[in-house]
Amino acid sequence: xxxxxxxxxxxxxxxxxxxxxxxxxxxxxxxxxxxxxxxxxxxxxxxxxxxxxxxxxxxxxxxxxxxxxxxxxxxxxxxxxxxxxxxxxxxxxxxx
Amino acid sequence: xxxxxxxxxxxxxxxxxxxxxxxxxxxxxxxxxxxxxxxxxxxxxxxxxxxxxxxxxxxxxxxxxxxxxxxxxxxxxxxxxxxxxxxxxxxxxxxxxxxxxxxxxxxxxxxxxxxxxxxxxxxxxxxxxxxxxxxxxxxxxxxxxxxxxxxxxxxxxxxxxxxxxxxxxxxxxxxxxxxxxxxxxxxxxxxxxxxxxxxxxxxxxxxxxxxxxxxxxxxxxxxxxxxxxxxxxxxxxxxxxxxxxxxxxxxxxxx
Numbered sequence: 001x002x003x004x005x006x007x008x009x010x011x012x013x014x015x016x017x018x019x020x021x022x023x024x025x026x027x028x029x030x031x032x033x034x035x036x037x038x039x040x041x042x043x044x045x046x047x048x049x050x051x052x053x054x055x056x057x058x059x060x061x062x063x064x065x066x067x068x069x070x071x072x073x074x075x076x077x078x079x080x081x082x083x084x085x086x087x088x089x090x091x092x093x094x095x096x
Numbered sequence: 097x098x099x100x101x102x103x104x105x106x107x108x109x110x111x112x113x114x115x116x117x118x119x120x121x122x123x124x125x126x127x128x129x130x131x132x133x134x135x136x137x138x139x140x141x142x143x144x145x146x147x148x149x150x151x152x153x154x155x156x157x158x159x160x161x162x163x164x165x166x167x168x169x170x171x172x173x174x175x176x177x178x179x180x181x182x183x184x185x186x187x188x189x190x191x192x193x194x195x196x197x198x199x200x201x202x203x204x205x206x207x208x209x210x211x212x213x214x215x216x217x218x219x220x221x222x223x224x225x226x227x228x229x230x231x232x233x234x235x236x237x238x239x240x241x242x243x244x245x246x247x248x249x250x251x252x253x254x255x256x257x258x259x260x261x262x263x264x265x266x267x268x269x270x271x272x273x274x275x276x277x278x279x280x281x282x283x284x285x286x287x288x289x290x291x292x293x294x295x296x297x298x299x300x301x302x303x304x305x306x307x308x309x310x311x312x313x314x315x316x317x318x319x320x321x322x323x324x325x326x327x328x329x330x331x332x333x334x335x336x337x338x339x340x341x342x343x344x345x346x347x348x349x350x351x
Contacts, residue, residue, distance in 0.1 A: 006167055008160055015157035022150055023309045030100060030302035037299070044298040047305070048291055051149050055284040058153070062167065077171045081281060084178050089288045 006065050014061055018054050025050065056082055102133070103303035107147060110304075111311020115155035116319040117330055118272025119253035120148035120279045121308060123338070135300075142290035143300045145283050150305050151312040152280025158316030159273030170274045172231055173238045174281040177252055180242015181282060188247050194346035197248050201343035207258050208335035212328055214262065230264050237263055242282075253279055254338055258331060268324050276316065 029043035063078030106128045114121030122144045129140035159165050237259055238252075245252040253275055260271045290296050319327075 008163060008165075008167075011167075012157060012160050015153055015160065018153050019157060019309065019313065022153065023306060026150075026302045026305040026309070030104075030306050033100070033299060033302065034097065040302070041298045044301050045291075048146050048287065048296065048298075048301065051146065052284045052288050052291075054153070055149055055280055059281065062171065074168055074171060077175060081171065081175050081178070084175065085281070085285045085288070088178075088182070088285045089292070092289045092292050 006062075006069070010065070011061070014058065018058075022047070022051065022054075056085060059085075100303045103300060104307040106133075107304035107307020107309075108311040109307075110144075110147070111151055111154065111308040111313070112315040112318070113330075114148075114151055114308075115158070115276065115312040115315020115317075116322060117253075117315075117327065117334070118155070118159070118257060118274075118276040118319065120144075120283060121151050121312075122148055123254060123334065125304065125308075129300075135297075138295070139297050139300075142287070142295045143297055143304060145290060146287045146296055146301055147304050147308045148283040149280050149287050151308045152276060152278075152283065154309050154312030155316035155319070156273065156277035156280070158313060158320055159276055162273075162320040164269050164273030164320060165277045166270055166274045167277065169231065169234060170278040173234060173256070173274065174278045176235050176238040177242040177256070177278065177282045178285060180239045180244075181246045181252075181286070183239075184243035184246025187243065191247060194349065196244070197342045198346050200244060200248055201339040204255075204335050204339035204342070207262065208332050208339065210262055211258050211335065212332045214328075230266070233264055234260065248342060252282065254334060258335065268327055269320075272319060272327070276319075 025043070025047045029040055029047055032040035032043055059078050059082050063075045063082070066072075066075040066078060106125060110121030110124040110128070113119070113124050122141075125144040125147060126137065126140045129135040129143065130137050156165060238256060241252055241255045241259055245255055257268075257271050257275055260266050260275075261268050287296075
């Protein structure tokens, strides 16, 4: 029995949207640095937080696609990876 | 304004080289910032790490369009790379780094020559029949390379791509595409830790990221069309460079 394959087109669409969003955000932050530093730093900081959040979103979307294909093993691996990233962040935050 | 353009070109070149080879681009960004711009390495590494997360989104998109990403393998690689990094970062307090760097520079030299000499180059991804074995082997390979990468303080791509190509006999195009999809997940955790520790220079990040987003797209696009021979030569040069860079510090300390 062959396993159902992932819908790569959806993943490409997601990545293209993220690409446009991030380039706009960071271009705005870069231009803002020419005008004023304080707001630009907030832009930059938020941009990094968003990048991390969007990376976790990529994983969540992948896991969801595996769930729809009833491929439980890979769905769990996706969620495990999200968990590892979040636990790493939390441990660092708590031991600060 | 001039600084902005310089950092933009730093990100652009890292994105093109990284995207083309399926690497994060840290191997370009960190020397660029430390040697050319005189930035401290403790500032350069976190900035490069945050740019690497974005480069993964940018470059892997191009590889995905051409169906050169093995998503299942990528997920497994990501889990074990992160676990390898964590283990390696704990072991780095116990194991002396200099000897590992010297030993590993020899291994990298050997890898470089094996890589350039290897003639067989599969054009298609492995069939589902053999997947169990190669997934199992890749777990060990990535976990070990994750540990070594953390111990000697370099990114995983320059080790993992040649190792997967040589040990698992995977096609070079699939390995590069899959790794470009994977490294972003490992780098995201590190970036978050740097951000919590307030180690990221926020002024440097935007121009470098804009550069790497554009460069990653160009590099990824070029990478999908690249001839295996050209990629092999580029990797050979990078492996030799990394081997000498690793050996230089410990050797000058001993002499």
